[in-house]
Amino acid sequence: MMSNVTYDIVIRNAEILDGSGTAAFRGDIGISEQKIVAIAPALSLRGYEILDATGLAVAPGFIDVHTHDDREVLDAPTMLPKLTQGVTSVITGNCGISLSPWAADRTPPAPLSLIGTQRDYRYSSVQDYVKAIKQVQPAVNVGVLIGHSTLRVNAVSDLNRGANAEELSHMQDLLAEGMHAGALGFSSGLFYQTSKAADNTEVIELAKVSAAAGGVYTSHIRDEYNGVIEALAEAFDAGAEAKLPVILSHHKCAGPANWGRTSETLAYITERKRSQAIGLDAYPYTAGSTVLDPDYVDGVIRIMISFSEPHPEMQGRDLADIAMEWGVDQKEAARRLHPAGAVYFQMREDDVERVLSYPHTMIGSDGLPHDSHPHPRLWGAFPRVLGHYSRDKKLFTLAEAIRRMTTLSADHFGLKHRGRIATGCWADLVIFDPATISDQATFASPKQAATGIHWVLVNGAIALEHGKASPQRHGQFLDRQSEKFSC
Template identity: 80%
Template sequence: MQTQTYQLVIRNADLIDGSGTAPYRADIAISHQQIVAIAPALSLQADHMLDATGLVVAPGFIDVHTHDDREVIDAPTMLPKLTQGVTTVIAGNCGISLAPWLANQAPPAPLSLIGTQKDYRYASVQDYKKAVQRAQPAVNVGVLIGHSTLRVNAVKDLGRRANDDEIKVMQDLLAEGMHAGALGFSSGLFYQPSKAADNAEVIALAKVSAAAGGVYTSHIRDEYNGVLDALNEACDAGKEAQLPVILSHHKCAGPANWGRTSETLALLNERRKTQAIGLDAYPYTAGSTVLDPDYVDGLIRIMISFSLPHPEMQGRDLADIAKEWGLDQKEAARQLLPAGAVYFQMREDDVERVLSYPHTMIGSDGLPHDSHPHPRLWGAFPRVLGHYSREKKLFTLAEAVRRMTTLSADHFGLKRRGRIALNCWADLVVFDPETISDRATFASPKLAATGIHWVLVNGTVALANGTPTTNRSGRFLDRKTERYADQN
């Protein structure tokens, strides 16, 4: 009897399939970019063999919360993500997307976090999709369409709610983007360009995403004292528009709200009884966004991630800069603008409570264009696997993997990704469960993780022994083809 030979076999691995069930020893065969056989260990043959003895093979991780819109085009090797085992990024979060906007002005914060005026050059999501396909990034790219991006296209005065004509312009742009394959609509009501929008404006747009089978992701209006009202506002929008809601980087920010994740998660449990709700989180007690003097309270540590007028201050604490300049922290912050900052605004028990919640997906929320970024850009996924699973034992390794794979794929309608099963796309990561660890720190944030041996994207080895190969086989993930892909 002739033995079938495959293009590639990952041999003798401890297989974690993404479902949360316990690992088992197996071989995985790959041909034509897909998983074509899963068999007892040491039973399959291939032209190319990867010996995974003592290692885990898992579905490639899906980073559900990124701001990689421009990075996948300008730096398509995507090293910060590939070295973590991430094979798919979802861009366009927090109401900030690179498309659709042919910018006629400098982008206001926070749109400035992902590009300058020359970078906002895609009048449609279709144009952006073509640019991604030309760049051929090393990872798959799914996109959300940002509310703030839509507003700068259509709303003459960002300090007020959009009128009916302006809402119609935004709806048409959003409909085009959904037709081009976007996964959904995102908002960031916390930020200045969208702060004046009421929930009726959001719902009018979310309904366009709903009609196309998309999702609504929300950087809620207030993660501080008003967090419960803001969560209800986002959930109300999803319920009214009849589409799934995903709550971004869930947290309770500021010392006055530490410990309140018990309340917020109880609220989400209640809301989940009547509607589809998901959430994502990153495994750190600090967040990162634009520097805003209004959120400088003198209570929490704030580190500068970039400053255009004072680039020499990147990586330094605002308190130290203020002392050196003989100013209070608010005034020092004003002198640094435009700038970004890392805010140490959470408490560890809240972070662990959110990470432990069974419906929490993992997202890095990294900002790739910061000169001294938050370490989550390079370390979020290995930190969950190493620090929180192996060391702190918040959950099993198989459960940690589920939060990064099937849970994420299911929320975003990626039917043949995020799982190890026959006929699924071969997005895979092979790692050492004993050594996988984040190395990026707040002091040295651009350090690659350890313990990742191979990363495969659509069946092609993209990373080998921590080093990128010349193969870049990522795809733009079109919601229509991904959602309705036949697995049989």
């Protein structure tokens, strides 16, 4: 029977994947005033605008839990690399690197340089950064983490040592302000030079500030290579001591000496999950991407240059080929290319599949939008999971793949209004063809939009229609305090 209500938008006759991991069901979705207000049998709802989804699936908009989009949401607010994947919310500030709070008084050191120059680091408080987001209103929703390295460049006079009591207090004050401004939590990247000298006591004292505000602690652990188990233990110990959830960033076992060890790390994660709240994210590729560091050039794994300030002509080329052309070893070539970024082919496929198959793994792109030749995960991570790993390799069902991108992510980060198709939730939705959805971005040609996505809606408005972005943008700041109530 046809409803007598006319909704703003009706998604008609879709296979609805509600985010719970259960099988799809056919139906209509009615949207009014930015929210999902009706879910009904197919062909039963009326709308002022009809999106005919016959033969298509509709899912909650994907939540990219691991981004470095801090500056991108301001400088390129159409956010095409994310919208064209079906991503409707991004979480910035990962790996200890956030654009705020820091009014830079010097050139940002690596890895902070990955997301901005001294001119870009102009937000002395998270509140100022949030104000900028709201003024620009990007096309996607934006959640914010506060980075440990960013706090350290504010407060610690010598980054080659741990913080003293006065410096720690300053960082705690900055973090408390950011949490009060609505940040979702605190992130660290103890792997990086800016935070490497910090011991776990420093991390714990900061994590306690996030915990007091109901936030999370996300960790790019100190060592994803030989010392991976010890580094995992350090992160879990911090969460246990500070009494807050720990989320492992881009979980992997890196370097040929550690290939196959994800069986060991996942077993350890499972063990620790019995006594504390733990989550993890991963991207669906065997290569990672970060700054080019000569110390991590081993002459064994393939390394591709994603950008080089002194040699921009070398972007997209392999370090081994550049070194041969210059008549030097790879470490020397890396020094000449510096400052630079690189894609490291440091994982093995069976490890990637094992981590992706782990039922508690969220999907995060970890894309670097400012690289001139970026890793293809920036444009392709989510469709690659849906097409290559779910449909083609059958690692998990489509419904389960959607759960990893929606409810699982929303629940870990406290986004109770997002990541699910239910009445009362914000209408963040993606309509796609399960038979054709596919990533097109490659390592050789990384800036390619996915195929198979028909519409993306953000807060009840069409943000992308058949590959074309709407001129109006409707993203919101994901304020931890206003997001915590369930729909």
